[in-house]
Amino acid sequence: MSEIPAKATESEDPSDGARKQAADAAAVPGDAVWQSSPPGSIYDYIKVASFSIGPDGLVDQWSLRAEQLFGIPAERAVGMDPIAAFVDPDQHERGQRKMAEILDGREWTGVVPFRMPDTPDGGRGKEGLAEVYVMPTRTAESDKAAVCIVVDVRTLRGMETDLAASQAIFGQSPFGFLLIDPDLRVRRANKRFASIFGGAPDDHRGKGVHDYLPRAEAERVSATLRRVLESGESITDMHVTGFVPGSEERRHWSVNLYRVHGGSGRPIGVAWLGIDITARRAAAREAAAARRNLALLNEAGARIGNSLDLETTARELLDVVVPGFCDLATVDLYQGLLAGDEAPPGLADGSAELRRVAFASAVSDAPFTGSGESVAVGAVHHFPFNSPCADALRKARPQAVPAEEGGLVQSTLAVPMVAHDTVVGLAQFARTKGSEPFGDRDRDLAVELAARAAVCIDNARLYRREHERALILQRSLLPPGDPEASGLDIACRYLPGNAATEVGGDWFDVIELPGHRTALVVGDVMGRGLRAAVAMGELRTAVRTLALLDLEPAEVLSALDEIARGLGTPGGVQQATRTARQPRDADLSEVYLATCVYAVYDSVTRRCTFANAGHLPPVLVEPGEPALMLDVPPGMPLGVGGEPFEEVEVELPEGALLALYTDGLVESRDHPLDEGLQAFVGALTDPTRPLEDVCDHVLSTLDTHHGEDDIALLMARVQGLPAESVGDWTLPREPRSVGRAREYARAQLLSWDLEPLVDTAELLVSELVTNALRYGEGEIRLRLLLDRTLVCEVWDSGLVQPRRRRARDTDEGGRGLQLVGLLSAAWGSRRTPRGKTVWFELPLPGAENGLTDPAEALLSLF
Secondary structure (H helix, E strand, O other): OOOOOOOOOOOOOHHHHHHHHHHHHHOOOOOOOOOOOOOOOHHHOOOEEEEEEOOOOOEEEEOHHHHHHHOOOHHHHOOOOHHHHHOOHHHHHHHHHHHHHHHOOOOEEEEEEEEOOOOOOOOOOOEEEEEEEEEEEEOOOOOEEEEEEEEEHHHHHHHHHHHHHHHHHHHHOOOEEEEEOOOOOEEEEOHHHHHHHOOOHHHHOOOOHHHOOOHHHHHHHHHHHHHHHHHOOOEEEEEEEEOOOOOOOOEEEEEEEEEEEOOOOOEEEEEEEEEEOHHHHHHHHHHHHHHHHHHHHHHHHHHOOOOOOHHHHHHHHHHHHOOOOOOEEEEEEEHHHHOOOOOOOOOOOOOOOEEEEEEEEOOOOOOOOOOOOOOOOOOEEOOOOOOHHHHHHHHOOOEEEOOOOOOOEEEEEEEEEEEOOEEEEEEEEEEEEOEOOOOHHHHHHHHHHHHHHHHHHHHHHHHHHHHHHHHHHHHHHOOOOOOOEOOEEEEEEEEOOOOOOOOOEEEEEEEEEOOOEEEEEEEEEOOOOHHHHHHHHHHHHHHHHHHHOOOOHHHHHHHHHHHHHHHOOOOHHHHHHHHHOOOOOOOHHHOOOEEEEEEEEEOOOOEEEEEEEOOOOOEEEOOOOOOEEOOOOOOOOEOOOOOOOOEEEEEOOOOOEEEEEOHHHOOOOOOOHHHHHHHHHHHOOOOOOOHHHHHHHHHHHOOOOOOOOOEEEEEEEEOOOOHHHEEEEEEOOOOHHHHHHHHHHHHHHHHOOOHHHHHHHHHHHHHHHHHHHHHOOOOEEEEEEEOOEEEEEEEEOOOOOOOOOOOOOOOOOOOHHHHHHHHOOEEEEEEEOOEEEEEEEEEOOOOOOOOOOHHHHHHHOO
């Protein structure tokens, strides 16, 4: 540059024009050209200004850069004395000498302190330090002048400091540092990056991301770099995966990207700052796996074992592991265990029969073939002796199952299900291709999950066994088959609770009493399980025993109450009676409580006597009338004690329907008791229908499938004994009554066409009437009843009960009751409100139990 243009450029940035000229020059062929190339010119960063001094020593030209550096516009600067304007007054003399030397044609360079002119408002100008380069020149008239180039020294020193800091940061950074140019090529790399990928930092100049990363990853990173370069948006913690030279290990880096600008603000590239996070990723994966495993175990604890059903528990295990742990899973349980065996068979070789009880898949219900041929759910199968599954069962240790060639599954674990040192089955977990294979941590987790499920399955097995035993016990204590009763048509139903609930203590019974009477019993022991079933059996046995004593219903319940209190006391009834008077802390777990309704029906009079111990009221349906609940005082439950029971006698019309039931029929969690009772009464609309149909209608109408409690239903239709089947006579208390009783009996039997029974009946009637005359009191009543058997009753007012004894050979009497016992099917005595009744029973001709020959019976007495 030999001359300064006469006018300043109009460009905002004086370097733009130069760049344009350089770009134009670059288009001209030649060996050397001036051009602007990235990252830009040095003048974008330093403050360089120029002005010229005329022959008179005054400023005659003032550039735009000078305006920016000194803050003085051209119209003010032109004509100023630079020495007077910018140099401190103390340096004016020296400055004038230097100006004179310059105008004489000498070049000069040096660092000059300067001060900005004072502002128009009187403010003092800013001080600075400039490096000045003065070059002599001549004007068009050949007058001596000078061109001055001024550089802000403080800017240069700041650049020096910044450059040193940049070099230190770039070279000493522990992170991989790259400067990538707009062509996505490495412009500069630091030592840390070179130490990872090999070579010296300069060896990486000009390389692209494809030289370091796999193709797919490189394409993704390149697209991100372009986006940062174009938008200026910074990227933080971008994860990049690749390999380093000489290693097969996959490495992970966290990369931060930001756009870098030149001094003019033009983008010159992208800065890449990366850190190796392979170890951190591995630790994060370990922590995530540990959290996942803990979450799976927590979920397993919450979801497995909610049911006491073996198959449901197996499905709960698969619901937890698929798809959170594996893609496919199955559970096989020993067939013997499902059948109720004490211990699963075949544990020695692991080849016993198993049943597949559950299967789950997260891959479009793909079949599970990891252990060989596909097995359907519910199918019974066994594993070959040398298979990994049989080995797992045999050793009670998990085994890896090799994957099939070309199959969907790539990794399978066969895990034995062990509970209390007993293998109950096998769980198989499989992962498909594309999933991570099972590792040691996965193996440990699979063993823990299978063990938890195994314990729940074993508990379900034990519960099922106890439930089945209790159910068998309970059913064995209920009346077998269809009960029969004189003067009643009987139908009954018993529904146990579902498998999820323990067996209850509900029971019913139909007991035949002397004189063609029938006891109807329905009860419910509070509580569940084997304990309740055993208590129910003891109470039912006690009821039958008390019924044979022919006690009144209230007396039966009072005796049952004493027995129930004795069930919970080691010393029995007597100990319970004594301790009841003493204050003590009751152990509710040992208290046996039960409700019971006891009814005695007389088929001759069609009268029924009820006594109730805290049970639900009986329901009566008379012909042509709506059903109603009988008002029977409920009393206290059995086992409470201290309160007497009341009796209620009701005459039942012919054809009436009587229903006794337990609370499981009319009460559930969704239906309160009042609602259930109303529904039950409403279901009994037609008493003329067959009883079996009535029972089925009641069970189908009410909510009987809740399974929360056992259900017992006993229904009886009244069919009184016809008048022609009853013979009733009153005899005076005199010896002739014995013969008259024989005559009445013979005539009545002949009228019933029972001639084969005449001789035996006459003999036995004679014995009973004779005993009544000798040991009884008051008038004598003889009654013959014909139904399924022939019953003869002799009534008197005496309170002394006959007692059978074996007569000695020398005794003249005492053989009458022995004879009655030998010739009759049954005999006995019972108390009545006005004395006692002695009775005997004879089977009808043609019955399975035929008559005993009187002659043989008489001979057997001697």
